[in-house]
Amino acid sequence: MEKQEQQKVSRLVFVLIPFQGHINPMLQLATILYAKGFSITIIHPQFNSPNSSNHPEFTFIPISDNLPKSQVSAGDLFGIVSALNKNCEGPLTECIQEMLKAEDPHDRISCIVYDSTMYFSQSVADHLKLPGICVRTSPAATMLAFAVFPRLHEQESMSLDRVSDLLSLMLKELAASMKKITTDGMLELRAAVADSVKKCSALIVNTVDFLEQEALTKVQELFSASAFTIGPFHKLVPTISGSLLKEDTNCISWLNKQAPKSVIYVSFGSIASIDEKELLETAWGLANCEQPFLWVVRPGLVRGSNCLELLPINFQDSVGERGCIVEWAPQKEVLANDAVGGFWSHCGWNSTLESICEGVPMLCKPFFGDQNLNMRYVCDVWNVGLELEEFEGGTIKNAIKRLMVDTEGKEMRKKAIHLKEKVELPLKEGGSCYNSLNDLVKKILSF
């Protein structure tokens, strides 16, 4: 995206939540709005600080988060989110107050742009009399779950008028997967996110209109703030890494030696974890699937262990050059490589968008949160993937063959390529994403 060489019109204060799947889209959005002429300050908790040297054009300010070490090492996601929302409110307020005191009249703070999971930011915005813009980095459909089941006991009686059976099923499944991990913190989170979305001045969703038309229509019925759909964010910005882990680029030279569309890329994102048995079943399935594979075995994928040491001693020898294992990959570059013919994914929303934007069909094994809903989009709405039923070596081997070799998979690849072409249109001049971004800029300038 071309940087507009104009005087910066006003400053946007971004508030990040420190998880990889949120940092990436928020930094992408900041880059998009910087190119539209806004100056950018990124406020982030100290935990998982983003690498500021990748964005010399932004001002980064860490704030204290006081996260208990035990919560972090246990990977207690909802505990961490809840603690961040409690612990960061004071530091964020003070930080922005300081900024306001030192404000240059030519570089005024125009609004606070916050990740929807840092919902306390809306209260800070209200308190400081600044507009708040809420950013949803998951599909628009997840907003419906927040609106429709603000309390767990109401889930069973949930009814959403004029919604297709499929969307209704997706929402019920989302509720069921949330119910499995429901704690008081989770209930509080859902109600609080819904509340902040009701109060915000605008809503930005990393999605594309035609991908989620029905859900977006409902979102606009339920929430009064205008929703701007300017996704997929990553397509609007140059590839700048927001990775917290070092990307191993050796896998790109390995990919360059593989036949077109032959490689199955396997990654479960930055948070999901598996147990030792699931790791070994995955290794078995990949070793026996006869396709070249690129497998991301991130530190902590099996909680509390060095995963690579858990693999059979002769694993790499037995698969030889056919398998490449890395701790972290430059995923967007991987998916864009012509050798990649399929993506076995946990269906995080970023991974899903990145895969469809490159026309790569998916093998879906969701873990929690919105991942199941995303799988429904991939398999049942867009028909560009299939579900992996279980972590079992033989099932994995067969599913990879279905996706990569069988006629069924070839049909999915054709649909995936068609979908990639369709996703490119809204980004072009006059397209829905292009227009929505211009409308968003006008909205911010009107504050």
Ligand code: UDP
């Ligand atoms: N990612 C990456 N390298 C990897 C695995 C993942 O760069 O080896 C990136 C991926 O491109 C995506 C993000 O990490 O942008 C993961 O976000 P997603 O929403 O897919 O899943 P989460 O990590 O939030 O579960």
